[in-house]
Amino acid sequence: MAIGVIGIILSLILLMYLAYRGISVLILAPILACFAAFLGGLATGDIHILATYTEVFMTSLGGYVMKYFPLFLLGAIFGKVMDDTGAAKAIANVICKKLGEKRAIAAIVLACSVLTYGGVSLFVVAFAVYFIAAELFRELNIPKRFIPGAIALGAFTFTMTALPGTPQIQNAIPMQYFGTDVYAAPILGIVASAVMLFGGLFWLQYRANKAMKRGEGYGNHKNENIVKFNENELPGFWVSMLPIIVVLIMSFILSKYIFPHTNLNYLDKYNTTASKVIGNWSLIVSLIFSIIIAYIFNYKKMANPIETLTKGVNGSFLAVMNTASEVGYGNVIAGLAAFVAIKGALLGLSSNPLISEAVSVSSLAGITGSASGGLSIALGALGDVYLKEASALGINPEVLHRIAAIACGGLDTLPHNGAVITLLGVTGMTHKESYLDIGMCTAIIPILAVIVCIILGSMGIV
Numbered sequence: 001m002a003i004g005v006i007g008i009i010l011s012l013i014l015l016m017y018l019a020y021r022g023i024s025v026l027i028l029a030p031i032l033a034c035f036a037a038f039l040g041g042l043a044t045g046d047i048h049i050l051a052t053y054t055e056v057f058m059t060s061l062g063g064y065v066m067k068y069f070p071l072f073l074l075g076a077i078f079g080k081v082m083d084d085t086g087a088a089k090a091i092a093n094v095i096c097k098k099l100g101e102k103r104a105i106a107a108i109v110l111a112c113s114v115l116t117y118g119g120v121s122l123f124v125v126a127f128a129v130y131f132i133a134a135e136l137f138r139e140l141n142i143p144k145r146f147i148p149g150a151i152a153l154g155a156f157t158f159t160m161t162a163l164p165g166t167p168q169i170q171n172a173i174p175m176q177y178f179g180t181d182v183y184a185a186p187i188l189g190i191v192a193s194a195v196m197l198f199g200g201l202f203w204l205q206y207r208a209n210k211a212m213k214r215g216e217g218y219g220n221h222k223n224e225n226i227v228k229f230n231e232n233e234l235p236g237f238w239v240s241m242l243p244i245i246v247v248l249i250m251s252f253i254l255s256k257y258i259f260p261h262t263n264l265n266y267l268d269k270y271n272t273t274a275s276k277v278i279g280n281w282s283l284i285v286s287l288i289f290s291i292i293i294a295y296i297f298n299y300k301k302m303a304n305p306i307e308t309l310t311k312g313v314n315g316s317f318l319a320v321m322n323t324a325s326e327v328g329y330g331n332v333i334a335g336l337a338a339f340v341a342i343k344g345a346l347l348g349l350s351s352n353p354l355i356s357e358a359v360s361v362s363s364l365a366g367i368t369g370s371a372s373g374g375l376s377i378a379l380g381a382l383g384d385v386y387l388k389e390a391s392a393l394g395i396n397p398e399v400l401h402r403i404a405a406i407a408c409g410g411l412d413t414l415p416h417n418g419a420v421i422t423l424l425g426v427t428g429m430t431h432k433e434s435y436l437d438i439g440m441c442t443a444i445i446p447i448l449a450v451i452v453c454i455i456l457g458s459m460g461i462v
Contacts, residue, residue: 004338007039012367015329015416016418018378022430025421029325033057033332041335052332060331064324071124071280072320075286077312078243079426081291085298086233087240088131094237095136104140105150105204108133112154115244117166119317122155122419123319124287125236126426128244129154141217146208148427149437153200154418156442158193161371161409162402162449167255173375174404177383178397185402185462188453192406195449200302200441207437221428239297243290248287251358254278319425323418325368333367334377342367353389354454356382357400358407362447366411369418399457407450 018028034049034057041047082088095107109153111132115125133147160168163187171182178184234240255278263275295305302308333339350356357378365374379386390400414419415431418436425428 002043004040004043004336007036008333008336008338008342010039011036011333011339012416016414019415019421019431022432024426025322025325025416025418029329030057030153032328037332037336040338044337049123052264056332056335057328059392061321061324061328064327065320067280068123068323069316070284070382071287072127072316073126073313074284074291075124076316076319077248077309078124078287078291078294079330080312080315081294081298081302082128082240082243083131084303085240085294085301086235087134087243087294087298090234090237090240091132091217091236093139094130104136104142104232105146108136109154109201109204112151113154113159113197116155116159116168117163122160122168123304123323123422124247124283125155125462126151126419126423127315127319130426135369137294138218141212142208143211143216143280144219144221144427145182145433146204146211146430146437148423148429148434149200149204149207149441151427151439152413152423153196153204153420154437156413157200157409158449161405161446162189162192162196168208169372171405173372173427174379174401177379178387178401180401182352184398185396185457187461188399188402188456189406190261192402192446192449192453193273194446195452196441199445199448203277203440203445233301235298235301242297243294246290246293247283250289254282254285263382293382298305315426322421322425326418328368328420329416330373334373351389352458353386353393353395354403354457357386358403358454361404361407362450363412364416365408369412369414369416371408371412374412375404379404394460395457396460396462398462401452402452403453403457406446406453410443410446410450413438415439437456 014035015025015028015032019025030053037052038047038049041049091111093106095111099107103376108129112125112129115129129151130147133150134144136142137144159166159229161170164183166182174184175181183205202356259274259278259281264277267273267277299305349359359374360378362384363374364377365371367374386400387397390397415435420435420442423438427434
């Protein structure tokens, strides 16, 4: 068993290090997953490398692509249309004028926050907002390497896990274990959100100011290919915002009022249920409509509409495959016998259910490279135990919900995380250039937020 545990830890370290060094996760994930499976097999006597690769890794990868590729595809097209029509430039200009040049980073964080809190997938946000951020940062000569950190702060942190009411999956998973809703522990959620938002903004602004004082500017990025427009040729602000507004409003209406009241009993024939498809369907339909609207209102402003569509399509493939490879890796690790020992050790670290829950969820999220994955594993194993212990101590189940949700958004964003890799791919940056800021905003500061919430939750604050 010991060699199996060593294999998991070693493969994880190698994955993080080599991904940081710039080696493609498409190569790393299957090799290191099979490496961990090989060492685990030495301990149990079951070494089935090919079966692990084809039946576990590739099955998980394929399942992820099947489920999420439409969102990656449409998100990439949406982002490219926003770029080529000049909508990104128009929005960037208005944001710059309204918030001032000193608040450019805050503007991007705010844009991402609004979208993700509105239910838009963080992957879609990364595609769409990048083009806005690139224009804004280039206009103000802010180093491009801070764009991933700004997007990550707005999309991967408080609107994903902490802010009460967020529809993201990380806020939904704890409900089934604790009998709560998405608005659980609103005070803790707001406090955690404030810690993440203002802590992250302070860090990014400090780092950017320091770099610019050294004379560092936006930089020369040869493969960026962002279209230049004359100010007078740009679409109006509200015309530019319309596709984004459509995504927010339409996805909300479809997911809350249209699909839930539509007879979807026929889904039994497809071996699925309404609850599993409504979220994706809502985003797919709303993104299609937003793309159509963007084309209709700004068709004449695109030099080559077909080329815009083609580049958007091409840009989606690498992003979805990188993320899917990480999902495959996580599923291989989670299925190993040695992982049971790791999970058991993590789940028994403290007699305080809030501390034990936070450490377990965050650690498992880090190992699997998935916030929702780590959350599901931890709560699936000991969710009922946490609930009983909290009840005995007089701790409100809502506190358990919020601590679990916030904790899963910490170590999940280690360098091997699929969302991090996707974000770097979308922005054209590397781990070496941008991960320090991503890690500070999405891992270190959220961990501090968890600690604050544990203290407040132990005091009876909900």
